Amino acid sequence: MNLDARIPQGPLEQKWARHRAELKLVNPANKRKYTVLMVGSGLAGAGGAASMAELGYEVKCFCYQDSPRRAHSIAAQGGINAAKNYPNDGDSVYRLFYDTVKGGDFRSREANVYRLAEVSVNIIDQCVALGVPFAREYGGLLANRSFGGAQVSRTFYARGQTGQQLLLGAYQALERQVARGKVEMFPRHEMQELIVVDGRARGIVVRDLVTGELEAHLGDAVCLATGGYGNVFFLSTNAKGCNTTAIWRAYKHGAGFANPAFTQIHPTCIPVTGEHQSKLTLMSESLRNDGRIWVPKKQGDTRPPAEIPEDERDYYLERMYPSFGNLAPRDISSRAAKRVCDEGRGVGPGGQGVYLDFAEAIGRLGEDAIREKYGNLFEMYERITAENPYKVPMRIYPASHYTMGGLWVDYNLMSTIPGLFVLGEANFSDHGANRLGASALMQGLADGYFVIPYTIGDYLARTPRHSVSGDHPAVRAAVDAVRARIARLMGIKGKRTPTSFYRELGSLLWERCGMSRNRAGLEEALARIPVLREAFWRDLTVAGEAGELNQSLELAGRVADFLELGELMVRDALAREESCGCHFREEYQTEDGEARRDDARFAHVAVWEYTGEGRAPLRHEEPLTYESVHLATRSYK
Amino acid sequence: MNLTLHVWRQKGPRERGRFVTYRATDVSADMSFLEMLDVVNEGLLLKGEEPIAFDHDCREGICGACGMVINGRPHGPKARTTTCQLHLRSFRDGQELWLEPWRSRAFPVVKDLIVDRGAFDRVIQAGGYISAAIGSAPDANAVPIRKENADLAMDAAACIGCGACVAACPNGSAMLFTAAKISHLGLLAQGQPERYERAAAMVETMDAEGFGSCTNHNECEAACPKGISVAFIARLNADFVRARLTEGRRLEQVGEGGV
Numbered sequence: 001m002n003l004d005a006r007i008p009q010g011p012l013e014q015k016w017a018r019h020r021a022e023l024k025l026v027n028p029a030n031k032r033k034y035t036v037l038m039v040g041s042g043l044a045g046a047g048g049a050a051s052m053a054e055l056g057y058e059v060k061c062f063c064y065q066d067s068p069r070r071a072h073s074i075a076a077q078g079g080i081n082a083a084k085n086y087p088n089d090g091d092s093v094y095r096l097f098y099d100t101v102k103g104g105d106f107r108s109r110e111a112n113v114y115r116l117a118e119v120s121v122n123i124i125d126q127c128v129a130l131g132v133p134f135a136r137e138y139g140g141l142l143a144n145r146s147f148g149g150a151q152v153s154r155t156f157y158a159r160g161q162t163g164q165q166l167l168l169g170a171y172q173a174l175e176r177q178v179a180r181g182k183v184e185m186f187p188r189h190e191m192q193e194l195i196v197v198d199g200r201a202r203g204i205v206v207r208d209l210v211t212g213e214l215e216a217h218l219g220d221a222v223c224l225a226t227g228g229y230g231n232v233f234f235l236s237t238n239a240k241g242c243n244t245t246a247i248w249r250a251y252k253h254g255a256g257f258a259n260p261a262f263t264q265i266h267p268t269c270i271p272v273t274g275e276h277q278s279k280l281t282l283m284s285e286s287l288r289n290d291g292r293i294w295v296p297k298k299q300g301d302t303r304p305p306a307e308i309p310e311d312e313r314d315y316y317l318e319r320m321y322p323s324f325g326n327l328a329p330r331d332i333s334s335r336a337a338k339r340v341c342d343e344g345r346g347v348g349p350g351g352q353g354v355y356l357d358f359a360e361a362i363g364r365l366g367e368d369a370i371r372e373k374y375g376n377l378f379e380m381y382e383r384i385t386a387e388n389p390y391k392v393p394m395r396i397y398p399a400s401h402y403t404m405g406g407l408w409v410d411y412n413l414m415s416t417i418p419g420l421f422v423l424g425e426a427n428f429s430d431h432g433a434n435r436l437g438a439s440a441l442m443q444g445l446a447d448g449y450f451v452i453p454y455t456i457g458d459y460l461a462r463t464p465r466h467s468v469s470g471d472h473p474a475v476r477a478a479v480d481a482v483r484a485r486i487a488r489l490m491g492i493k494g495k496r497t498p499t500s501f502y503r504e505l506g507s508l509l510w511e512r513c514g515m516s517r518n519r520a521g522l523e524e525a526l527a528r529i530p531v532l533r534e535a536f537w538r539d540l541t542v543a544g545e546a547g548e549l550n551q552s553l554e555l556a557g558r559v560a561d562f563l564e565l566g567e568l569m570v571r572d573a574l575a576r577e578e579s580c581g582c583h584f585r586e587e588y589q590t591e592d593g594e595a596r597r598d599d600a601r602f603a604h605v606a607v608w609e610y611t612g613e614g615r616a617p618l619r620h621e622e623p624l625t626y627e628s629v630h631l632a633t634r635s636y637k
Numbered sequence: 638m639n640l641t642l643h644v645w646r647q648k649g650p651r652e653r654g655r656f657v658t659y660r661a662t663d664v665s666a667d668m669s670f671l672e673m674l675d676v677v678n679e680g681l682l683l684k685g686e687e688p689i690a691f692d693h694d695c696r697e698g699i700c701g702a703c704g705m706v707i708n709g710r711p712h713g714p715k716a717r718t719t720t721c722q723l724h725l726r727s728f729r730d731g732q733e734l735w736l737e738p739w740r741s742r743a744f745p746v747v748k749d750l751i752v753d754r755g756a757f758d759r760v761i762q763a764g765g766y767i768s769a770a771i772g773s774a775p776d777a778n779a780v781p782i783r784k785e786n787a788d789l790a791m792d793a794a795a796c797i798g799c800g801a802c803v804a805a806c807p808n809g810s811a812m813l814f815t816a817a818k819i820s821h822l823g824l825l826a827q828g829q830p831e832r833y834e835r836a837a838a839m840v841e842t843m844d845a846e847g848f849g850s851c852t853n854h855n856e857c858e859a860a861c862p863k864g865i866s867v868a869f870i871a872r873l874n875a876d877f878v879r880a881r882l883t884e885g886r887r888l889e890q891v892g893e894g895g896v
Binding site: 047050051054065066067068069070072074075084086122124125126127128129130131133134135136137138139140141142158159161163164165168171172173175176178179185187210239240241273274276277278279281282379380383384386449450453495497499500541542543544548549551552 | 649667669671675679686688692696697698715747748761765770771772782783797
């Protein structure tokens with residue numbers, strides 16, 4: 001497997017500029033002769049489709065939702081980072097770069113992260129130009145706030161709906177291109193297969209989710225911007241439809257899958273309440289600007305929070321990490337919450353919760369100021385829990401939220417399959433072993449608005465053009481493979497629903513490959529997943545027909561892929577014998593319970609290669625070399 | 638608690654639909670409304686029957702995918718709440734509920750409780766954007782914007798495009814949806830160059846898509862899960878009238894002095 005990341009030569013600060021100058025271009029008059037397929041319509045997908053269409057390429061864009069405006073980027077609440085240094089508090093491109101590399105526990109590529117920090121400033125400019133109504137100060141200039149893992153205020157926001165507003169900006173840019181006839185939009189279409197011709201990605205097979213018909217679409221390049229796989233845990237903050245199918249199909253065609261075990265568990269979510277729970281709701285990390293996290297000092301203290309005096313409370317993040325306090329990074333905050341709950345000091349039903357308390361901030365700033373900043377989040381909390389967070393502290397607990405792992409890509413965002421590009425959360429590129437808050441939106445838009453428009457041209461200009469006809473054997477084979485797979489799912493006619501298998505897989509992974517992992521647990525999971533998968537293919541039931549709108553069939557297909565991906569995650573977690581970022585192996589920790597990295601053995605990206613049905617995948621390594629950053633032990637104390 | 642559900646079942650756009658009665662038994666008041674439907678659907682699947690089809694995705698009230706009429710009210714009984722954010726504690730034990738899809742000429746039924754809201758995308762295509770090519774933007778702080786305007790623009794931009802406003806309107810009008818976008822962009826300095834053409838084009842498309850006219854019932858605001866104000870409709874009307882009056886003429890001839 002060729003893992004040449006194609007990092008440009010030269011000093012870190014000049015790599016991207018130099019690379020752009022060296023990339024080949026497609027003549028403006030020739031761009032319309034190329035068709036690019038974009039799967040996904042979130043920040044990376046809609047942003048990339050709109051930008052490429054604007055340049056002149058013909059773009060086809062696909063999403064499983066009924067409208068591209070519903071992609072899950074919309075649910076991001078808190079904000080987007082950019083090294084604008086508007087508050088004059090010492091921020092710079094280098095500092096954003098450094099914070100991101102350090103936040104990722106030194107498991108990301110320097111050059112990629114530096115580029116991300118560099119284009120972050122253009123993103124804010126572009127979003128404002130597109131009409132994103134960011135929060136402003138009374139003087140009319142943009143407002144900023146702080147997020148975890150940073151000591152500067154560099155986060156731009158639109159109330160608690162930043163993702164929504166950024167997505168609507170990208171969606172509107174996309175719809176403008178649809179109106180111009182440059183983008184053809186296919187809502188309610190789900191990618192089922194990748195078409196590879198002569199070693200290059202040339203098309204996809206999609207299922208029309210309304211009619212059930214299978215369609216092959218061909219083009220000169222394929223871009224996947226299909227998001228992360230956090231739903232592998234069943235309960236997560238992802239939208240119900242988020243799935244791994246597109247990237248999993250690509251993996252099975254030979255695209256390397258990087259760091260599948262790097263899954264982020266977000267510290268501030270509303271705790272699980274019952275066995276029928278279908279998803280978990282995030283409470284934005286921005287709340288940690290003003291909320292203080294605590295649990296009772298005593299085990300099993302069931303008094304209402306207001307009756308627990310100040311000196312019997314443990315503000316454990318402030319105690320353990322005094323310089324970052326409640327704004328410690330997500331992986332560290334999540335593990336600390338798990339630790340105090342495991343000690344029997346958790347609050348709420350089942351003891352799986354900690355308090356996020358605004359009493360002090362309300363006393364200092366007044367209820368109105370808190371309402372102005374977080375009103376919609378407080379309303380959302382009250383709607384779900386029937387508790388008023390202005391009066392009673394919120395109860396929160398960690399939940400699966402984001403996946404840093406994903407398809408391996410080079411500096412140009414191209415996977416190991418030529419012509420297959422991967423954008424946004426679907427790739428592995430920028431966040432190492434842990435993503436900092438307000439950086440997902442930044443990466444999605446960076447990839448879509450400012451990276452892919454340049455790098456796709458280079459690929460197209462270097463690749464000889466051959467048209468592929470619809471009856472090419474590779475096209476027919478791909479369509480037949482999808483048809484056979486659907487027929488197999490429909491034909492089992494067993495006794496268990498897709499959801500029952502899905503819940504079982506999710507809880508197994510959460511227990512054994514979640515916030516903390518150990519060899520025995522991972523080995524157990526590795527033995528149990530194939531058994532569950534075998535049961536799925538023997539005892540599944542799906543109602544209705546394949547040739548119609550069929551939501552149980554859609555779910556069954558997604559669960560089938562999660563059952564395979566889950567195993568790869570476990571293998572990756574088992575092979576990485578160190579703790580770093582979100583990957584916490586209990587065997588590798590310091591005396592005070594912090595992650596212990598092993599840079600000598602594991603300062604690399606683990607890239608998995610599919611080798612065929614029933615055969616163990618191969619693990620490859622892309623070494624990570626640090627030229628600008630000193631590999632330090634992360635400390636937020 | 639137990640609930641009786643009368644659910645609209647319709648196989649496809651051209652098939653006849655009908656209400657079918659189901660029971661949700663032993664469900665908990667802390668469950669969300671859609672989780673209750675999940676439980677009913679699991680039961681149907683185990684009996685070999687087709688589950689009830691309904692749109693949903695984020696389940697946290699922001700994507701705008703979900704939505705059904707519950708006892709005559711879009712998104713159910715609770716104000717400013719999407720269907721997915723509704724919990725069973727908003728209902729009485731033993732209550733009977735009638736679940737229907739959005740009813741509107743411009744939103745044909747796809748299956749059961751799912752409708753086609755593609756008309757909304759086409760209204761946006763008509764002009765619900767700012768033409769700012771990627772890469773061409775000036776510094777974000779180059780143009781200060783009054784905080785009041787930015788805040789009001791955000792109030793309008795909070796629309797999730799769910800379609801409850803259309804479902805609630807006796808005329809099936811999309812005025813609130815269209816007005817929210819026209820106001821959001823029209824309140825910002827960046828939205829000025831295309832402001833009047835945008836209003837004219839979006840309103841024309843809205844009419845062409847088969848949405849009805851606005852006769853000021855204000856049901857849309859009452860049903861809107863994000864509380865979008867009907868005051869934005871006045872902004873739409875003002876921009877639309879101005880667009881019509883100045884059509885074909887250069888702005889300086891009618892005394893437009895800029896923003």
